[in-house]
Amino acid sequence: MEERRRAQYREIPKRPAETGLVVEDTASGWVGAVLGVEAAGGMHVVRLEDRHGRTRSFPLGHGFLCEGEPVELIAPTPGAGTTRSGTAQSGTARSGTARSGTARSGTARRRTASGSLAVDGARARTARASRIWVEGLHDAELIEKVWGEDLSLEGVVVEPLHGADDLTGALAEFEPSAQRRVGVLLDHLVPGSKESQIAEAAMRSPGARGNVLILGHPYVDVWQAVRPERLGLQAWPQVPRGTDIKVGTLQALGWPHRTRADIAQGWRRILGSVRSYADLEASLLGRVEELIDFVTAG
Known part of the structure; x- marks a missing residue:
């Protein structure tokens, strides 16, 4: 034994x-x-x-x-850094997942909103052929707010799919390869969900194996990946099945919810409460970091 x-x-x-x-x-x-x-x-x-x-x-x-x-x-190797590759990078020093605190090398260094150590004055990298795809505009805006500085320095573009239903078709058009990787972030990627079925079908696409990574968080909408405490809540409202998640959430909070403008205003209020990675749930943080690592590998 x-x-x-x-x-x-x-x-x-x-x-x-x-x-x-x-x-x-x-x-x-x-x-x-x-x-x-x-x-x-x-x-x-x-x-x-x-x-x-x-x-x-x-x-x-x-x-x-x-x-x-x-x-x-x-124990880490003495003198080892916290960068993705183990050597110093221009721009940010990443540790693969969310970070906390400040650099402890004598002089505190600025950190990006994602928690990465920043190198001020670094230039943005020319955009890579690889991409990160997210389901909608709100997902893209949230990632841009927290990881925007890192993404710019890594040369990673985040693009909204405006729905995941035709993910297989989008991959066929993109033609993923070792030089054109795709990382996909899906909402509500849990066993048995529609999104899990979409992911399984998409991974059978030509060129997907090894060149496409599909991850997701458990929330019906990315709004719920923002820690509710940032909005003075103990938890996000439970929205009845059949009710649009955004409309139902705003209605339960007592916020305007009847028009697209109301929804846009509600999202701006939620997004405005986010200051850094510390305001997001860990189930989203790890997935985004993993996708960034995947599309920047090599």
């Missing part, structure tokens, strides 16, 4: 506990960004900071999830 347990551990990937990496301690459910690794009580511990600024330390090793997958946290 012990040998089997050790074999199972060997199959779990090792992940350096680099500053800013977001992980979950499986025993307690605590989710936080890595602040550092230190010695304590004859062992090494990793210190995590949650989205409320609270910190806790956990023994380094097994028992963590990163982007929903089990990992073994190990």
